[in-house]
Amino acid sequence: MNDYAEVNIKIKPYNEVATDILSAMLADIGFESFVSDSNGLKAYIPFESLDLGNIESIFSDYPMDNLITFDVSRIPGENWNKEWEKNYFKPVIIGNRCVIHSSFHNDIPDVEYDIKIDPEMAFGTGSHETTYLLLEEILSIDLNGKTVLDMGCGTAILGILASMRGASRVTAIDIDAFAHKNACKNITLNNVSNITVKQGGVELLDMESFDVIFANINRNILLNDMKYYVSCMHRNSIIYFSGFYSDDLILINEEAERNRLAFEYKTVRNKWVVAKYLKIN
Numbered sequence: 071m072n073d074y075a076e077v078n079i080k081i082k083p084y085n086e087v088a089t090d091i092l093s094a095m096l097a098d099i100g101f102e103s104f105v106s107d108s109n110g111l112k113a114y115i116p117f118e119s120l121d122l123g124n125i126e127s128i129f130s131d132y133p134m135d136n137l138i139t140f141d142v143s144r145i146p147g148e149n150w151n152k153e154w155e156k157n158y159f160k161p162v163i164i165g166n167r168c169v170i171h172s173s174f175h176n177d178i179p180d181v182e183y184d185i186k187i188d189p190e191m192a193f194g195t196g197s198h199e200t201t202y203l204l205l206e207e208i209l210s211i212d213l214n215g216k217t218v219l220d221m222g223c224g225t226a227i228l229g230i231l232a233s234m235r236g237a238s239r240v241t242a243i244d245i246d247a248f249a250h251k252n253a254c255k256n257i258t259l260n261n262v263s264n265i266t267v268k269q270g271g272v273e274l275l276d277m278e279s280f281d282v283i284f285a286n287i288n289r290n291i292l293l294n295d296m297k298y299y300v301s302c303m304h305r306n307s308i309i310y311f312s313g314f315y316s317d318d319l320i321l322i323n324e325e326a327e328r329n330r331l332a333f334e335y336k337t338v339r340n341k342w343v344v345a346k347y348l349k350i351n
Contacts, residue, residue, distance in 0.1 A: 226253035
């Protein structure tokens with residue numbers, strides 16, 4: 071089980087806008103999870119992916135006047151997983167229709183869709199703004215008989231809810247081996263059988279076609295890989311992009327237009343964005 075680096079960031083003066091901006095910038099260089107506190111932000115990344123030069127570059131590019139300091143500690147994977155689930159992963163309720171909780175949670179409301187997620191540091195518990203917004207979208211659209219791609223699936227939470235909502239076939243893809251293993255575990259926990267989990271990237275999209283795509287990754291990967299997502303869409307397929315900050319929407323829109331995707335609407339939560347597009351031909 072992989073060790074994780076905890077980057078403990080102190081922000082003076084502290085404010086939520088600063089943590090939102092830093093979270094977005096750190097997500098672009100591979101950070102997977104974030105926990106805010108009264109002093110700043112804790113950010114987590116697999117220890118083998120830690121690059122102090124990249125972190126210092128992020129802080130030098132930070133656009134606000136806050137004073138930022140940080141320190142790094144190494145946390146054994148097994149210990150961190152237990153600590154994360156115990157202290158940070160709380161049940162999440164979406165629209166009074168869906169609850170996301172771990173298998174050890176007991177006080178769970180009776181709702182239409184009950185999803186068990188044991189995250190073990192794979193991204194996607196429903197607490198992050200982008201995951202929450204996408205879960206709201208899945209609850210609001212008709213997925214009966216639709217084929218779905220969950221790109222950058224993390225825990226596979228989006229694919230699991232899509233399956234529960236009537237999708238005929240779901241493909242969940244993540245480049246990270248740990249996420250792949252965790253997605254398979256969560257699919258089994260929820261007794262869904264029509265989700266195929268694959269480890270890799272856009273090279274796995276050859277010869278597949280989807281009615282609906284969820285791509286919750288980060289700005290840079292979305293911009294680089296958008297043409298590959300579009301290649302497995304047919305006319306009137308829809309795609310949701312997320313994992314980026316509201317200031318980046320103009321860049322996403324420009325690339326989408328180049329790929330003949332028509333912008334339909336956006337939803338925003340704490341300046342994180344979900345944007346919906348339609349393939350027009």
